[in-house]
Amino acid sequence: MNAAPNLQVQSRDDDSAKRRQILEGARRVFMDLGFDGASMGEIARAAGVSKGTLYVYFTDKNALFEAIVEKECHDHGITALDIESKDAGSALRQLGQAYMEVLCRPEGGSAVRTVMAIAERMPDLGRQYYGNVPATWFGKLADYLRTQVKAGHLVIENCDLAAAQFMLACQATLFLPFIFQVRPPPSSEQIATVVDSATRMFLAAYRPPGK
Amino acid sequence: MNAAPNLQVQSRDDDSAKRRQILEGARRVFMDLGFDGASMGEIARAAGVSKGTLYVYFTDKNALFEAIVEKECHDHGITALDIESKDAGSALRQLGQAYMEVLCRPEGGSAVRTVMAIAERMPDLGRQYYGNVPATWFGKLADYLRTQVKAGHLVIENCDLAAAQFMLACQATLFLPFIFQVRPPPSSEQIATVVDSATRMFLAAYRPPGK
Amino acid sequence: MNAAPNLQVQSRDDDSAKRRQILEGARRVFMDLGFDGASMGEIARAAGVSKGTLYVYFTDKNALFEAIVEKECHDHGITALDIESKDAGSALRQLGQAYMEVLCRPEGGSAVRTVMAIAERMPDLGRQYYGNVPATWFGKLADYLRTQVKAGHLVIENCDLAAAQFMLACQATLFLPFIFQVRPPPSSEQIATVVDSATRMFLAAYRPPGK
Amino acid sequence: MNAAPNLQVQSRDDDSAKRRQILEGARRVFMDLGFDGASMGEIARAAGVSKGTLYVYFTDKNALFEAIVEKECHDHGITALDIESKDAGSALRQLGQAYMEVLCRPEGGSAVRTVMAIAERMPDLGRQYYGNVPATWFGKLADYLRTQVKAGHLVIENCDLAAAQFMLACQATLFLPFIFQVRPPPSSEQIATVVDSATRMFLAAYRPPGK
DNA sequence: CATGAATGAGGATTCATTCAT
DNA sequence: CATGAATGAATCCTCATTCAT
8 A cells, every 4th residue: 555655765754664663562562551551671672672772763752652652543543445335234334343353453452442541641642543543433434324314325313423323332242341351352253243233223223214 | 348356446447437538539549640650659648648558558559459449340330220110211311321420420530441541451450340330231231121122122132232232322422532532521411412312223223113 | 156946846848867968978979070970879879878868858959959059158158257347467368268268178079160060051050159159258358348448548449349359369379279180278378378478469559558 | 274185085184174173063062061961962963973973083072072171271271472571561461361361261161160170070181271271371470470570670579479369360350250150251341451450459569669 | 557758679861882884 | 984873871760668656
């Protein structure tokens, strides 16, 4: 996807190998331990660089954390999904599955948890994450629902509300046990089952009587 | 539980008073700042006792935190709600409203956030909270749904799943903006609106055809 | 002199034994090594306390340094000297001697040097020291000179200027070699000789012709 | 001076150019911030070279600082002043003025302050500066005074002492307020006034009675 | 039991110095 | 020769914990 030519030099500003290496190491540590629990020493070790090097690329712990969150925002934002042309059942299933896969991504630590945890002390980060992750998914679905309503395939008063209802219903029995460490991250199959149930409930509720 | 006579004078009541005082102060600080962000000094100040006294009642910071979480588990666990005899609409509305009021309780800090944040490092606490708070609410609803299904008022395959769907649908547009500091805690009226919508969706989906 | 009753408790605010102990140790280190050269660890060792204890009594390194300078200001400010009733020769000799003894006090490090060194970065401290130490000595002499002029014993246009001229002439060959580590602190006898010469020069210049 | 063509081969001249460039940048930083306060990074930036280059020309921070002080010693040493043939009044005024201009040179930072500050930890530097700066000025005046005494124009017992008295009297109300950041560097006019007063005092004291 | 002074290990950050390019 | 990325020791400061009173 990234078709950037990337000729020229690779300045340290944005894209050096070392910078990525640090971000990768830091992500793991921050997501596992939280902002306060993560120490710069641990991060340096995880990234395979010296403590001093961290400060060559990021002015301080906050800046490094912000960079991580920004990256997560980008990575977890809505992916290019072509649902517009699909029927409601397929569209809902596809969106729900994709969203849940992102939320429960098992690759070490959870961004939702980490950002949620710090949101009281760093409200800007909380807002940024919310705006870039849940809001984009919910918004995409709301838009889709509006076209379906216009086309007469669904009957919904408040599409934003309905979109949120569906997305949250997709979490059902999976997300909380995962986030509270009661169960390991759900498999794609488990997600599929729960998403399917949410889809059926949603359509049963919002499909026009005759259909 | 602890029926030990606790010789000497210093009856348990005296202990308990101070203990409660500490717990109260510590709760605020922990919920506002998180486990790592809270310092024992701050807690002592908030509780109005000396730092040393903290260690008379709790062996260390972890133990104090655990006691707080335990208390929150108890306080936020399901309250005595008599829904068994009610019709589905009333029961769902009442449960949904009560659950959301607990989740979004504005009185300083959020327990969900705080426990979720630490769950990776203290899985036992995460499990305990999950088991005592969401699981009891979801379970209560699941039980109710089962009776309704038996009575023929509802048609549901998996009542545990359906219960979770409903409870999460009640969060819809309210919980995430609150927890990510995008919006202040929702009012009871806002909650009522969203819960009402979830209730109607749920019943539309799970009520038997003829009804 | 300090007639304060000092009953009551000795709060940590101003006068505890530990605070004095820290100030004493810190004075040596700061005066020997300068503000930047002195480390809190070294200070703690010199004071015989732990690093943490330093921060119980002083909020940070700056505050500790300021306290030291303040103390030096007080200790080096003009001492109670009764010169008003004396003839010019005695008065000048006594003041000059006392001032030089303060400036060249050999007890480890020099406050003048240390404060002068930091004055560019902490102008307030520089001003405070100047106002409390040299300015008070110079001012005391200027006042005395004015009474002598009024009494007709001296003829001076600008007494502030003349006072400074005398005080600095007293340094002559002693202060710079001392401060630049060319020679050890001068003895009282050496000071007396140089002060005597300054006195004779001063009087030869400012005594009215006939006398 | 440097008329070398500066082609290719990197002759010493090229080195010297860069070396001078470094010294110039380092001087400003050292004099503004002091030895400890100055960082090699800041110096590199001020000199417009890379940090690594610093170490090509100077083995370490100490060596660079020593080179700076040496240069200051040279620059602030007595300038070629032809006072031998002049009358005492002119000679004193000219010397006093020139010395004070050097001491209070406002072009960023003060060498006296910086060297004085470090003299306890680097006594050699202190001695070097003292020997090259104040001592040369004082010495030059002492020599001059001796010729005047021989010629019968002045009556002075100890010419070294008298020279120091005069030079310090020239500082009077100007130097300390400047060095302690109480007042900005004095203007040439202010210096002239104070030097004039010192000259008159000095001559009034040391001119033979009849004259 | 209650206190708060004292501790020292640990964390974030800076900076002189090195070295591969 | 010139560079600047990388290092790790050292610094300031915080905080959980202990202990004498």
